[in-house]
Amino acid sequence: MGGYGLYVWGSYGVVAVFLALELIFLARRKQALLERLTALREMEEDKS
Amino acid sequence: MAIHWTKYSAPSAFYPMAGRSLPWLAAGTLLLTAVGVYMGLFSAPTDYKQGEAYRIMFIHVPAAWMSMWLYIVMAAYAGLGLVYNTRMAHMLAAATAPTGAIFAFLALWTGAFWGRPMWGAWWVWDARLTSELILFFLYLGVMALRAAIDDRQRADRASALLALVGVVNVPIIYFSVKWWNTLHQGATIDFSGSKMDRSMLWPMLILTVAFWLYSFVTIFLRARCEILERERHAEWVGELLDNRG
Numbered sequence: 539m540g541g542y543g544l545y546v547w548g549s550y551g552v553v554a555v556f557l558a559l560e561l562i563f564l565a566r567r568k569q570a571l572l573e574r575l576t577a578l579r580e581m582e583e584d585k586s
Numbered sequence: 587m588a589i590h591w592t593k594y595s596a597p598s599a600f601y602p603m604a605g606r607s608l609p610w611l612a613a614g615t616l617l618l619t620a621v622g623v624y625m626g627l628f629s630a631p632t633d634y635k636q637g638e639a640y641r642i643m644f645i646h647v648p649a650a651w652m653s654m655w656l657y658i659v660m661a662a663y664a665g666l667g668l669v670y671n672t673r674m675a676h677m678l679a680a681a682t683a684p685t686g687a688i689f690a691f692l693a694l695w696t697g698a699f700w701g702r703p704m705w706g707a708w709w710v711w712d713a714r715l716t717s718e719l720i721l722f723f724l725y726l727g728v729m730a731l732r733a734a735i736d737d738r739q740r741a742d743r744a745s746a747l748l749a750l751v752g753v754v755n756v757p758i759i760y761f762s763v764k765w766w767n768t769l770h771q772g773a774t775i776d777f778s779g780s781k782m783d784r785s786m787l788w789p790m791l792i793l794t795v796a797f798w799l800y801s802f803v804t805i806f807l808r809a810r811c812e813i814l815e816r817e818r819h820a821e822w823v824g825e826l827l828d829n830r831g
Binding site (some may be wrong): 539540541542545546548549550552553556557560561564565567568571572575576578579 | 623627632637639641642645646649684685686691692695696699700702703789800803806807808810811814815818823824827828831
């Protein structure tokens with residue numbers, strides 16, 4: 539990168555990491571949410 | 587083909603629509619990111635003045651554009667939510683803020699990494715940089731305000747109001763390079779056209795579309811979570827959970 543490697547890769551790398559992390563967090567949020575809501579629903583059904 | 591937009595203001599209609607769109611949006615994001623990054627890093631020629639450092643532009647400009655555009659989208663949903671009192675609009679406003687904040691941060695970060703070799707400084711208190719930093723804080727403020735209020739309806743309304751007030755900052759960012767003497771360069775692309783060579787213009791435009799599709803992916807994913815959380819007592823959510831097996 540003509541002596542600018544740190545700056546170019548430091549930009550592209552951080553963008554890639556942040557965008558990937560956002561997707562991973564969202565996938566985990568959905569998974570945890572589905573598990574929690576399913577558990578809640580089963581509890582509510584047991585009660586009634 | 588007639589698309590009934592108001593139909594998707596019902597969470598029960600939005601949820602499956604977003605779910606069906608996601609694979610296509612994700613595929614488009616991956617494809618355009620791969621093409622755009624390849625063109626930006628390898629096929630676009632070296633700049634005669636800035637050398638290879640200018641390649642940061644291909645992600646810096648799309649990130650900055652998305653940070654401003656998503657703020658307008660968020661404020662528009664916030665306005666719709668306030669006027670029509672629709673839950674879906676508030677959920678979409680809530681779903682847009684984090685992705686907008688990330689793009690604002692990335693615009694600042696890549697800007698610092700471009701400014702350091704070109705200007706000799708990671709940061710200067712220039713009008714463009716300062717107004718973009720304010721945009722980042724506005725996103726954080728909208729998110730924090732929403733999180734700080736327990737009552738959903740009040741949280742929706744308060745954060746919507748803040749989002750709407752903050753929208754005045756977007757034209758300030760856009761015109762800052764014209765209104766003030768800034769270290770930041772002026773617009774190379776405006777509504778009258780582009781002063782950039784095509785070999786450099788294409789990767790930037792492709793990555794802009796890629797970031798835009800990416801925003802659809804994360805906003806749809808987040809909106810689906812919001813819907814499940816808020817509508818968990820609705821019959822269709824119950825059926826959906828039962829069918830998970």
